[in-house]
Amino acid sequence: MTVILDRPYQFIPPCRNDLWPGFIQRFRLFDYYLRKKEGVVSFDCRNLEVLRESLDAGDGILLAPNHCRYADPLVMGWPARMTKRHVYAMASWHLFNKHWFDSFAIQRMGGFSVFREGPDRQALETAIDILVEAHRPLILFPEGTTNRTNDVLKPLLDGVTFIARTAARRRAKRVGGKVVIHPVAIKYLCTMPIDDWAHHQLQRIEQHLGWQKPVALPLLERTLRVAEALLGLREVEYRGRCGEGTLPQRRDALIEHVLCQAEQRLQTGVAAASSSNFADQVRARVRAIRSEVHSRWFSNHPDEPEKRLLRGDVAAADMAQDLLSYPDGYLNRDSATDTRVVETIQRMQETLFGKADVGIPLHSVVELSDAIEVPAEKAPRGIEDPLITGIRDSLNEMLGRLSQEARPIG
Template identity: 40%
Template sequence: MHAVVLDEPYQFVPPHHGTLWPRFLQLFLRRRLRKDFGIQQYKWHGLEKIRDSVAAGHSVVLAPNHCRPADPLVVNELCHQVGLQPQMMASWHVFKTSWLHGFVLRRVGAFSVYREGTDRQALNAAIEILTQANRPLVIFPEGVITRTNDRLLAMMEGLSFIARSAAKKRTKDNSDAKVVVHPVAIRYRFHGDAEKELHAALDDIEERLSWRPQKGETLKERIHRIGKALLWLKEIEYFGQPQTGAVAERLQNLIDKILVPMENEWIGDGESQSDKTPVARVKQLRSAVLPDMIDGDLGDDEKDRRWDQLAGMYMAQQLGHYPPDYVSDDPTNERMLETVEKFEEDLTDHSRIYRPMSVEVSVGDPIEVTAKRVRGQQDPVMLQLESDMRRMLGIAGE
């Protein structure tokens, strides 16, 4: 399990408002993207839309999809292309990797947000950034890395709350001032030898499962076989035996098997939570489980029990990132690559670097955010953002 949850008191990491450090660090973005993520080619579309919004004096929110760990650096490089230094919300745990990592993150434009509760400091900082309108604010509305470039998760409305709050403040000072949201569609391509690279990765995964590498099968066949095996293993762990039926139903049943007992304990009426996304369910559970752990008043046995629960929550969230039909029919190399990367991460917490990769980034038309929202209706900003994002990525509605 990645160390995404910490049992220590949250300490807000505020935004760094200077531009000298961000300008300097932007010079090294492409080197970092090439070295750490294999990205060697770039295509940009719609840069003029950001320039026009800035020139008009608007507060700018950039809202990208979040399918790979490279996304924050790619968006920063996007801003570099138009001469801007962004500020972006980042999960607190990434600042805790090391002192140096936290130092660089803050100066490149990131500030922390606590995902296990309501972080008013982060919200106020984001609202103030938009109110001042000096630098664009980057918010990833999906909230987590999905590893699925052909799929969008449900978008969290925190983006809309921040943008509307800033719009209210800006309207008071200047009736012509606007807050706009630009959808940003990030699309990655793999240009290497998929047969060679992915078969080698699958060899390692199968050996980890104590199998002889199935070299006579196609990539798709091997991916399906490993996917079935990993699902069976988790079903045996939680149900005592492999289950039958459609994969989508089995995944949902497994997620419920993991989360519902914890929801019954910490929230009540766990069965009623199944219609929510795994990300939303896990966020709510973590908010309930962590406070006592942070206070430090728990015995070792209870603390160990809760760490086991947190590991289960993480697994349930990861299971939600496996679309049942993602590698069906005639899957692209990128879909197979993403699935193999998820296998590697779930088994080892790490994924190898595949190269060469390219990235194509498209900026959408500005979505104006009004200060008021009609109660009882779906948020029109989030509806438009999701619609535009799906169109730009070529993803059908769900």
């Protein structure tokens, strides 16, 4: 559950000295963590010279990576090591509440919290100040959340460009310097054939579902069969029956159903979105549900039956967001790759078991794009911010190219 209901939000600032990140880099501590917990065993940083140019120029630097795995923030430590410059990063409040050591490590490495369920002025001001000071680059993930879909971007949040433009205005007034954005593509590649691992993991899921008959299907078809079974289970859980139509149609119908139920119970109405895109609308509605739950939990002093209902509302919102992370056609025969199959299996494992198997070693490619200078003027009204367009186009171009380095399945 991503909404923290154990205690009210309290901003956690970053550790600003260089001793802790220097210690962590020197002894390769996050390298060990990535190998052990995420299966990321090697890396390749590309086009680092563009970042070095911005560092040498003294610019305020915002690094804007795609966000497909929990490993992404730590993977960004490798370009920091190669350029010998530590970084700051904005991290969701719930990450500071998993374990005391996680909170300790994130903060010491330069992470600071942001409250996703409502406005967080302290987090915004901290991010803006970091860019104005230009002591270290700042990492902001414009997708907001992770989704294990390496080759497809989620809709980008406009908060990233709001922070960048505000910092550009302040920096221009105070020191006369610039703020730039470097889109960063992170791509994970499998370092070994996945067939044995994938069939074994799918068999574990099938056994968990109670299937007794051995499945003798090609890997791609077997993966899709399990994915359809899991969708059917969710449909029966929330709607009482399996849906009709294609998998994308059934997915969207279930998302609509669970969100409508939560909205009706909370009496929030359907949250408005600035885009006609279905994914944008779902994101706005999920955030509105989470925000309302958090508000009622800490303001209304609910009794235990109401708390159970509120937890159910959050779980439904989380499930809707999880369902949205299965994009259309991701495992089509003409485009499926080994990394896409691994991502899908691991996403299903997280849904069922709460944890993904990391037995497939991964190689991480981190590629930086040319700097996008941030104008001091406010974003134009009535159209999408050109900065968002530039970040998205750059990320899509890099990820589209990097996806060709994965092995085809078929």
